[in-house]
Amino acid sequence: MAANMYRVGDCVYFETSSTSPYQIRRIEELNKTPSGNVEAKVMCFYRRRDLPNPLIQLADKHQMAQSEDSPIAMKLKKICLKTPVGEEQAAQAVLDPALAAMEEESSELPGTDGLAPKQRHQAKHRELFLSRHVETLPATHIRGKCTVTLLNETESLLSYLNKDDAFFYCLVFDPSQKTLLADKGEIRVGSRYQTEVTNLLKDGEEDVRNSEELETLVWTPEHGLTDRQIDQFLVVSRSVGTFARALDCSSSVKQPSLHMSAAAASRDITLFHAMDTLHKSGYSIESALSSLVPASGPVLCRDEMEEWSASEANLFEEALDKYGKDFADIRQDFLPWKTLKNLVEYYYMWKTTDRYVQQKRVKAVEAESKLKQVYIPNYNKPNPALITSNSSSGKAPAVLNGGTNGTATVTAAQLCASCQVTNSNQWYTWGPQHLQYRLCGSCWQYWKKYGGLKTAGVFGETEVEAAKGPRGEGEDTALSVSHRPHRCTVLNCAKEFKLRAHLARHVATAHGSGEGARPVMKTRAAFYLRASPFTRLARRLTRALRRPRHYARSPFSPINLTQVKHECSAAMAGLGAAELRAAGAAAGAARVRGPVGAVAARLAAARGTPPATGRHDWLTLTPRDAMPHPPHVAFPKPPKAPDGSLMYERVLSRAEIEARRAEAAPAQPLKRRAYDDINGLDRGAREGGECAAPPPAKRPNKHPAPMQRPSREQYAAMCARAQATGQPLPAHVFTHVNGKPTNISGRGGRRHVISWMDAPDDLYFRANETAKVARRSLSCGELRRGARAPWRALRGGAAAPAPLHHGGAARLSAPAVYSRCTYPARPSPSPPPPPGTERRLYFW
């Protein structure tokens, strides 16, 4: 679990191409996009293979110099890489005789003494180059964690080799300039940097320092008072403060109650003043007491919080809204009679008020798009380079694909190109196709993670990689292994894209994906199965597939593909080309059954019913006005405007919604039967029996959110119930207006942004025995109604058996929807702050 939790700051593998090695990135930010995906802003590390050759050579020299103390090395250390060094410079530098003099270690990394050649080879794979280059990648491409640390000279490279997924770096690479730089600051030496060190005072020398000039004593612990006495005095000073506020006109307006006065008198300023008074009175409680109540009246200490009037506070909030925390501007344009210090002090106190807390909550919701961590499950899809045909050799040798499987003739191509083994559970094609190289499972993993082969063998390092075509091509096909078109959901567009990223780009450019844009995709795109001609043929030829209806109903039951292939190929072998074509074509051709009347007659005859003579009046269409009206119209036609265009209801602005909510505030009693909640407005109709409800004045709204919103308690109750029963939430609970979430609760409430990412996916309803029994007890009409109006509770009259209605709200419908119910999992909002004052009233 923790392993799949990726946090900001983690170093991770990213797979941007299925066939090349992972890329190593550090997560700088995680952002939830409006479309509900998580994007990672990452910083790039580069592998040695990504750098131009001269730079690599220079890097090695530099590293060598670091670990040596020879004069040349020292010189090199001084000059080298303090400023960025480019490719040409590097090529020059390497040729420099001074550098060339340094022992040529055949471009091996330094610090590798005592390592076996193979280890030296592998150590190179662990070296990375830091860059300041930042890019954005979809978080779903993360393939695991790794660590990248600055190599410390005390460490041996072996410590990296002994750990999986451990990398080191020494230098910084600039990919755009193609330069190298050492990432090391410098302590400068010289009179401009060091201080003159004070000498020790000599005997007889006078210290000019005099503490009295440097400080003022404000409190001393050597006072002779007990803690109890001090505490008592603090209480007294607060009492005096309370009394002072009672006498003070302006205070009694602000703090009309005794409680509030006492709270105001308990703020720290009063306490500090009390301590100061004690100190000034020489820690004599008596004289301190009398200075608390001088002739002019009891002492009143007020801090900024209390000093400010309500209108000043409002001005401040307004200003803060406008200017942010630019206090100089705020002062100038809003509160010129305050000092900057007043403003700062007030600001930090204002942050403790409920008004600020409320604001912060709003902001917190907005900032929800910034994530701290993200959970990415293990990636289990097979890599397209995986050779499937030869897998599990020996177990199921009968394979259809032909081609590579023959008897086990071990050719060169069937050795692992890296470790030369012949036996592996998995094989991956690697390198240019015509060479037919393959890697064993473990070498493939190594290649993906470390970007090289375990051994510096015949195949070298990156030649093969370079021989491959441009990466872009492979990338697309690789990522869309399964055929899942990403279709634009914007009305009248419906363009399809191979990659979601492309779709996202399309949506952003063609439709503008601002904040208010409508959700365009589902989290899990629906997919369809495209039957190839071969599949279609197989359906007709194979016995195993003879029960298409069964398979259609239970898509989860497995089909033995090997058997299918086997049978199919056997059957195909016995057919000529023409027959094959015919068989394939037949699948697509419609069967001729004759007119419906004839069919009906045939069926009646088959049942033994005497064929009716003459007209079949049950076959004539019911006249339109005689048709029964459905009690509920899901998508009624809006009224027509005089010009003939349809008038759609305006989407309400937030202000209007607020207003309406205020009107409709008297909510329904909390205790309602569960299905009432679930069915929203339908309730009225049903409670009035099956008879139609009075026609709604306006267009009936299936999602009547703006008019009737659940209170937070109702909402919580609904969520809890929904979770318990596995039911979806009623749609109106999470209403989007204009793509923006609406405020569910008022003061102190937390806005619930329910992203459409959380919207239910298409799922199927798997009927168990009880459900099946129940289904049988329902009439055909009821079933059909249920299927058409899944949001309705099935009443089924007395016929419906009890077990169906657990919680009174079980529904039985064909496209039953199961909500993932992430909603209740959200932390419940903290209890609303107490109404009344905006300042906390704590006192004792």
Place this chain on the structure above:
Amino acid sequence: MAMQPHSKKRVCYYYDSDIGNYYYGQGHPMKPHRIRMTHNLLLNYGLYRKMEIYRPHKATADEMTKFHSDDYIRFLRSIRPDNMSEYNKQMQRFNVGEDCPVFDGLYEFCQLSAGGSVAAAVKLNKQASEICINWGGGLHHAKKSEASGFCYVNDIVLGILELLKYHQRVLYIDIDVHHGDGVEEAFYTTDRVMTVSFHKYGEYFPGTGDLRDIGAGKGKYYAVNIPLRDGMDDESYESIFVPIISKVMETFQPSAVVLQCGADSLTGDRLGCFNLTVRGHGRCVELVKRFGLPFLLVGGGGYTIRNVSRCWTYETSVALGVEIANELPYNDYFEYFGPDFKLHISPSNMSNQNTPEYLEKIKNRLFENLRMLPHAPGVQVQAIPEDAVNDESEDEDKVDKDERLPQSEKDKRITGDGELSDSEDEGEGGRRDNRSYRTPQPRKRPRLDKDGSTIKDEIKTEDSKDDVKNISSVEEPKKELPPNP
């Protein structure tokens, strides 16, 4: 050089009530307000009343130019937000503008911060105190003629320069998550100040602090850098802090210590990347305190201000040797500490990239360097304070209790004889004998030159325990809200 783990210290604390009102600017992570938050916590925890509280003077330009260049200080004194445009060139030269913005009252802020550290150093010199605290100081990045990393005037260097009048060797320890480059650079070539900095190294501000940076000239081997990686937790921190500091004490034998307590090494810091808790951070204070040397504690970084004030409050209590409750007392900024309103914080689940092997290697390399110190005596009685190596929590608790002087005892004594005796309260027994005085001691010792009887705090009674609990419970807020008017 043995320790007095059972001693009460006389603590002086420097604070100016204006300090919280300086504002670096919108969006700037450095918030002097955290110092005021600390102060209010100290008051409400009842720690305030146990210290000498001083309002520092404003350091003069003369004082600041003891380290800084004249033109740099002149520039700081004259620049204001409203005349910035006239100083374009100088702003570049002195690196003022971006990280180190020009804000209203900038110079005064520097004066207060530096004034506190200088006054504290003088206080220690005069032996008028054993531990001085200036949370407004600790601005360790400031250079001789250059602002850097939110620091303009290096109060630490100024304080150390003051200490050097009376102390042949001063040790500077820096537990900020950033390298203490300003202090290190200032004393890079001297053997009278050893700078020891524990910091994140590698692609991190300010970029210095490599293990191989060890000082230059006479100062070679007098700069000690402990480069660390992300995710340092309490345990690993102590595992490297204890041996290094013990070794440094043993070989360098300082007679005064300055500890920069930058709180950006705490877990969850806005700019930091370590995973220390308040306890782990405070442990460093405790360990250094045990050496019983004149001790100056300064602030530093720290950008998640609620945790900074938690940390410095706790460290003040450690300096005082007083236990405080985990429940935070009510104060003006109480709401900042939600939702738990506790003093201590929990580490996050971030991974610790500092393996024990890595730390061991670093430690060994530094030991090799320390062995090069000329002063290092051959075989020295180890300087590790008792309990320091031994970190069982049970043990820790015991030490806390032992170090604590129950308030009731103190009160009883005070009310009992009706007269005050410094030495009794401080219990500074044996301190001077054990100190390493390799240098001629200054003659002027205005205070503390008396043979106070040493009070050990072993006496513990039932009511003393109760009383300690009350220290915090008295200040606790009533949780009930008053009924609404």
